[in-house]
Amino acid sequence: MTAVIADELTGGPTLPQRRRLLTEVPGPRSRALAARRDAAVPAGLGSAHGVYTAAAGGGVLVDVDGNSFLDFASGIAVTTVGNAAPRVVDGIRAQAGMFTHTCMLATPYENYVEVCERLNELTPGDHDKRTALFNTGSEAVENAVKYARAATGRQSVVVFDHAFHGRTLLTMGMTAKNMPYKSTFGPFAPEVHRVPMAYPYRWPSGPDNAADEAFAQFAMVIDAQLGADEVAAVVVEPIQGEGGFIVPAPGFLARVAAFCRDRGIVFVADEVQSGIARTGDWFASEHEGLVPDLVVSAKGLAGGMPLAAVTGRAEIMDAAHQGGIGGTYSGNPLACAAALGVFDTIEADRLLARAREIGDTFVGELRMIAADSGRIGDIRGRGAMIAAEFVSDADKTPDKAAVAEVVRVCRDQGVLLLTAGTYGNVLRFLPPLTMSDEQLADGLGVLRDAIAAL
Structure with a gap:
């Protein structure tokens, strides 16, 4: 393991709270672990992103290749107070x-x-x-x-x-x-x-x-x-x-x-x-x-x-x-x-108020993205539980392919997202409540570019 990666593996609150890519995504170490997984783990246990975690803290996840991701998923709404929260x-x-x-x-x-x-x-x-x-x-x-x-x-x-x-x-x-x-x-x-x-x-x-x-x-x-x-x-x-x-x-x-x-x-x-x-x-x-x-x-x-x-x-x-x-x-x-x-x-840490602030930030940005892209039919949720439903036309035809592409592009640029919805056409946003405004702005900028690229 390189010194750069080892430096990132302190984890918890000391983990640098930034997005950084050192390799392609998934990187070579993640791909090697995926091969081991295929030989040891049943195929029915899926993997949304294919990157293997080495450390996580606050709102950042570092994979085994040293890539640092902004985590807008929180382990599916689990690490609400941040990963490896001190208390x-x-x-x-x-x-x-x-x-x-x-x-x-x-x-x-x-x-x-x-x-x-x-x-x-x-x-x-x-x-x-x-x-x-x-x-x-x-x-x-x-x-x-x-x-x-x-x-x-x-x-x-x-x-x-x-x-x-x-x-x-x-x-x-x-x-x-x-x-x-x-x-x-x-x-x-x-x-x-x-x-x-x-x-x-x-x-x-x-x-x-x-x-x-x-x-x-x-x-x-x-x-x-x-x-x-x-x-x-x-x-x-x-x-x-x-x-x-x-x-x-x-x-x-x-x-x-x-x-x-x-x-x-x-x-x-x-x-x-x-x-x-x-x-x-x-x-x-x-x-x-x-x-x-x-x-x-x-x-x-x-x-x-x-x-x-x-x-x-x-x-x-x-x-x-x-x-x-x-x-x-x-x-x-x-x-x-x-x-x-x-x-x-x-x-x-007054995280109830912070959840409401995060929600306002996401909704405001998503409304601007929706106006520019024409891809988002509905924006909904409360607090730091926000979603955007993607459609392909005025008849509200679910656009599952667009959502999958946005998730892939964002992952490749260092932002982790999850999908949802009966039709698989919803992006759901579940950031830790400890994320800074700077982290949110960075991640939302990646999201904006990914949707524009559609």
């Missing part, structure tokens, strides 16, 4: 020196309780709450359904078009998109039913009708087709993630929540991607004035450590029988220590 690293280091595992179900520990207390405080509503910790967003969503079924004695679960809830058997069935998430993996768990999402940009009769018409269809399906007294839970992402950062039409979610309350249905907010400061509030539900019965969090919760949670009304969370919920690694002490570091970092 997160310090918490993990201190905890690892005491113990790495005992299992909460066997001999519990204090920082599990502390994380639960903090989530009980931070999630919407001032009612009595309980929190249970898990490993992944999928696992937490599945357990939210278990809690709802135990509390209501009902079985059916209602989800929405364009939803993504995970890759377990139940959450695959709850997820809308077939390829790549569901194809060839069925049959799926029963009693999952889908209703329309109030997707303003693509609502057939126009965005002004989306809330009313989508709600009418939602209510009809539950009351007339399923029977409300058979429905345990309605599960919805307040901003749909993999579906394309769809922000539901104004008022739609509030009406859905009120409908659920009137019929004794558990209203579950899947905030796996949108929670933990990403949108400029602790949870995206707050933008809608929602107080969900259950809130699911993961991704940004522990700064890169595997941790997820279900937080909700005490009477629902206490409904499951003892021993019915849990897992060997759920709420691992290292992950809990990391989560406490995340909470402290968001509060101490």
Whole structure:
């Protein structure tokens, strides 16, 4: 390894926060690792960019060839407080020196309780709450359904078009998109039913009708087709993630929540991607004035450590029988220590406000790019969770090829992006909230040039 690369591998906050390219992308070391990967790892585990990480810190990722990238993806909304954030690293280091595992179900520990207390405080509503910790967003969503079924004695679960809830058997069935998430993996768990999402940009009769018409269809399906007294839970992402950062039409979610309350249905907010400061509030539900019965969090919760949670009304969370919920690694002490570091970092560094500032920067720049390019049909999102939907004509034909090309060109110029959307035609932007204005401007300049080159 060259001295230049070794110098970059300090990682964490000491890593130079700049974009720099030393080789073609992917470079020779990344290509060599890709060959090793092909021989050792199943083909079904994809790779969005083909560059192999050697170090990361703040908003920068350095690959094994010494190329330094601006990370507008945050490990899919995970490193919200920056990669290797100091309080997160310090918490993990201190905890690892005491113990790495005992299992909460066997001999519990204090920082599990502390994380639960903090989530009980931070999630919407001032009612009595309980929190249970898990490993992944999928696992937490599945357990939210278990809690709802135990509390209501009902079985059916209602989800929405364009939803993504995970890759377990139940959450695959709850997820809308077939390829790549569901194809060839069925049959799926029963009693999952889908209703329309109030997707303003693509609502057939126009965005002004989306809330009313989508709600009418939602209510009809539950009351007339399923029977409300058979429905345990309605599960919805307040901003749909993999579906394309769809922000539901104004008022739609509030009406859905009120409908659920009137019929004794558990209203579950899947905030796996949108929670933990990403949108400029602790949870995206707050933008809608929602107080969900259950809130699911993961991704940004522990700064890169595997941790997820279900937080909700005490009477629902206490409904499951003892021993019915849990897992060997759920709420691992290292992950809990990391989560406490995340909470402290968001509060101490005023990252809620920073998320809103980042969102304003992205939206302003994307509007100028859209006016110049004619390629972007819709710009949407909240805080540092912003998306641009690409279309090829006035009929809103999805332009997946354009998005793929922009991602490739940006990667080759040192900016990492992710795609999303049911049609694969959405660019999603998830920068760490610690990114500087200079880093944002540099990355957005690369994006502007990549779209202009189309």
